[in-house]
Amino acid sequence: MNTEELYQQRLRRYLTALRNERPDKIPIRPFVAEFTAKYAGFTCQQVAHDFNLAFEAAVRCARDFDWDAVVPNMVYVWTGLTQAAGLRYYGIPGIHVPHTTGFNYIEPPEEEAFMREDEYDALIADPTAFLYEVWLPRVSTEIVKPGQPATYRSHLALVKSAMAMMVYFNAFGPQIQRLRTECGTVSAIAGIFKAPFDILADKLRGYVGLTLDMARQPDTVLRACEALMPHLAHVGLTTADPAKQVPIGLWMHRGCVPFVNPAQFRSHYWPTLKPCIEEFWRHGHQTMFYAEGKWDAHLDDFATLPERSIIFHVDQGDIFLAHRKLHHKFALSGGIPNVLLSYGQPEEVRAYCKKVIDEVAREGGYILDAGAIMQDDTSIENLRALTDFAREYGVYSGAPTDGPLLRPCDGADVSELVGLSDRPAPRVRPGVCLPWEAKLKELPPLSGDVDLLRRVWENVDALGNTYIWQLLLSF
Amino acid sequence: MSTPDLQPLYDAVLSGDAKTARAVTEQALSAGVEPLKLVQEYMVPAMGEVGRRFECNEYFVPELLLSARAMKAALELIRPLLAASGAQPAGRVVIGTVKGDLHDIGKNLVAAMLEGGGYEVIDLGVNVPPEKFVEVAQEKNANLVAMSALLTTTMPSMRTTIEAFKAAGVRNRVKIMIGGAPITQRYADEIGADGYAETAAGAVPLARKLAA
Numbered sequence A: 001m002n003t004e005e006l007y008q009q010r011l012r013r014y015l016t017a018l019r020n021e022r023p024d025k026i027p028i029r030p031f032v033a034e035f036t037a038k039y040a041g042f043t044c045q046q047v048a049h050d051f052n053l054a055f056e057a058a059v060r061c062a063r064d065f066d067w068d069a070v071v072p073n074m075v076y077v078w079t080g081l082t083q084a085a086g087l088r089y090y091g092i093p094g095i096h097v098p099h100t101t102g103f104n105y106i107e108p109p110e111e112e113a114f115m116r117e118d119e120y121d122a123l124i125a126d127p128t129a130f131l132y133e134v135w136l137p138r139v140s141t142e143i144v145k146p147g148q149p150a151t152y153r154s155h156l157a158l159v160k161s162a163m164a165m166m167v168y169f170n171a172f173g174p175q176i177q178r179l180r181t182e183c184g185t186v187s188a189i190a191g192i193f194k195a196p197f198d199i200l201a202d203k204l205r206g207y208v209g210l211t212l213d214m215a216r217q218p219d220t221v222l223r224a225c226e227a228l229m230p231h232l233a234h235v236g237l238t239t240a241d242p243a244k245q246v247p248i249g250l251w252m253h254r255g256c257v258p259f260v261n262p263a264q265f266r267s268h269y270w271p272t273l274k275p276c277i278e279e280f281w282r283h284g285h286q287t288m289f290y291a292e293g294k295w296d297a298h299l300d301d302f303a304t305l306p307e308r309s310i311i312f313h314v315d316q317g318d319i320f321l322a323h324r325k326l327h328h329k330f331a332l333s334g335g336i337p338n339v340l341l342s343y344g345q346p347e348e349v350r351a352y353c354k355k356v357i358d359e360v361a362r363e364g365g366y367i368l369d370a371g372a373i374m375q376d377d378t379s380i381e382n383l384r385a386l387t388d389f390a391r392e393y394g395v396y397s398g399a400p401t402d403g404p405l406l407r408p409c410d411g412a413d414v415s416e417l418v419g420l421s422d423r424p425a426p427r428v429r430p431g432v433c434l435p436w437e438a439k440l441k442e443l444p445p446l447s448g449d450v451d452l453l454r455r456v457w458e459n460v461d462a463l464g465n466t467y468i469w470q471l472l473l474s475f
Numbered sequence B: 001m002s003t004p005d006l007q008p009l010y011d012a013v014l015s016g017d018a019k020t021a022r023a024v025t026e027q028a029l030s031a032g033v034e035p036l037k038l039v040q041e042y043m044v045p046a047m048g049e050v051g052r053r054f055e056c057n058e059y060f061v062p063e064l065l066l067s068a069r070a071m072k073a074a075l076e077l078i079r080p081l082l083a084a085s086g087a088q089p090a091g092r093v094v095i096g097t098v099k100g101d102l103h104d105i106g107k108n109l110v111a112a113m114l115e116g117g118g119y120e121v122i123d124l125g126v127n128v129p130p131e132k133f134v135e136v137a138q139e140k141n142a143n144l145v146a147m148s149a150l151l152t153t154t155m156p157s158m159r160t161t162i163e164a165f166k167a168a169g170v171r172n173r174v175k176i177m178i179g180g181a182p183i184t185q186r187y188a189d190e191i192g193a194d195g196y197a198e199t200a201a202g203a204v205p206l207a208r209k210l211a212a
Helices: A003-018 A035-040 A044-049 A051-064 A079-085 A120-125 A127-139 A152-183 A196-204 A206-216 A218-239 A262-282 A296-302 A319-326 A338-343 A346-360 A380-393 A436-440 A450-473 B007-015 B018-030 B035-055 B061-085 B105-116 B130-139 B156-167 B185-191 B203-211
Strands: A248-252 A287-291 A310-314 A331-334 B092-097 B120-123 B144-148 B175-179
Touching (some): A035 A044, A035 A051, A035 A380, A044 A079, A051 A152, A079 A152, A120 A127, A127 A450, A196 A206, A218 A262, A218 A450, A310 A319, A319 A331, A338 A346, B007 B018, B035 B203, B105 B120, B156 B175, B156 B185
Parallel strands (some): A310 A331
16 A cells, blocks of 8 residues: 555544544544654753654654554744743743753743733733734743833844744645654644633633632633634634544643632633634534543533534543543543553553443444643653554444545534624724724725735735734744 | 631642632731641642642642642742751752653642642742752652653653663662653563552652662
8 A cells, every 4th residue: 555545544544533433444643742852862842942853753654554544733832933932831841941841831930921910901902903002022031022222132023933834834744744754644723713611711821820810800701702703713613624524632730620620611711712613613613622630520511512523532531431421422532541552561451442442432433542642751662662552443444545535524514603792892803903993094095906005915914914913822 | 926827728739729819828828727737737738639620630730730829829838937946858859850851730739739739849840950969868868769751752762761770879869750642650670660640639649669
């Protein structure tokens, strides 16, 4: 079989499982992050700071392991970019943490939160402007606040980090192509999304600050989550797979019990997340719920989403419970404990995989993976044991290997879904920084192709929007 | 002067009302109530009840956090008086997130719960090298060491730290407790830690058991 045939076979296997159906074999889609460095002989510093080495490491793993899909670079954060922007919230290997350790996210102390408790109204009024005017100068050691004297270093930090982002994102296309042509491996996800509540906790108020706000000004927090929804959904939609094959990644952090109480989940987290997921599904995009930590308390809520609209990924939660509660609607992935893969014996790995396959994967709709992303503590021998065992044991009989290739959205009826369509439009449209209508007022009378002038202004303006929202979501 | 009603202090800590906790403490102290009485008869039992409610899913981390802050607000007034009177804490804990790991939410919660349990807590912050744990534990004459790790990659630093205590010949002077998302009792046993608690609320009973 040539590489393209292998790719097509794996793509069909993966899509079939995403549709919660039974493929020929259980697809293997390990979220290998710094594991790739260990396997390829690089350090954590090398794959964090030089994305080309991270790409190379991912390709070497995909070439050598029989995996159906991988993420082109699951280390994901390129610390060269974060350093250029002067982002305070990353510990860079070799600078803030040992070079042999992966990068770390640093939550600022409560009193130095990147957004203050009395700044909600400004965030709600125009989230994009708030991010540029208030948030960015606070998260950066380089970029100065509007109104402060401009500096050479501030200009440099903006230009360098923006161009670095362009370079980095543009490198994904060729990397995805390399995975396909050199390894026959599918790029597992496309696009990024986070829940409004999580973004407030992670990057704006901090977990402690947001927890206090939930006690003191819960209605304001809710309005902020609502104000973020269309902008975050816009990022998800514009970064999703145009072919509508692979899911948007939703990285879920602090919205679960016990980090919030059940009432807060019901009042804030879920009502501002669910419509976004339905909006994606209305557009034919599935969402991968990467449920970091334990989300067992919320499975009944997730079960109210439209059939096939998500894949539920289990980290430390109970995969058997998730299977009982969700399998009738969605495919599942993950559930193999990272501690086992790092510190267990190969026979223990095989035994655990067997248990998961026997109980969760019987009827298809399961994608094999660890619970959390795999860092350099993951044992190569154990991951090989997982792969080999799944290929031997995870075989279904009677699955069609030809016929039309169905995507997750094919055949879904979304006509009744509302998503975000019934919500009032925000003052500044998602994806826009400086609206053309505002710019137009500053310009002399236009001549020639006015539509061209507008279109190019808006396309380039959208780059400014991409920069700040990607900084917030991805870096 | 009549003894003020101190039940509102218990209630304020339990409900996470920092303002009231501080106000009642202020009144009580100026009415001449023994600082140690406030701690031992009202605040520690209130935090004990917080822990109990957490264990049975009546309270969650937000409630834990608010109660810990209410207690802290009251303790700020009491601590200098306790120190002046020479009152001894329930124990002295050196706490930190291990080397290579910069996560501190869980560690801070455990520190707050231990303070609420009447312990003196010396917080070394994050990314703490093994030698630092050993050095400060000796210097402060701590009887407990608490280590946190969020990542599977940094779990081995717990082992290294325990080994550093052994190498310095002071392993038997401290009880070592560990916790964090990937940690299990099995791992604690394997690396020779004295105890493991699954939750921040569980850290206090564990500390009491270990130091008993």
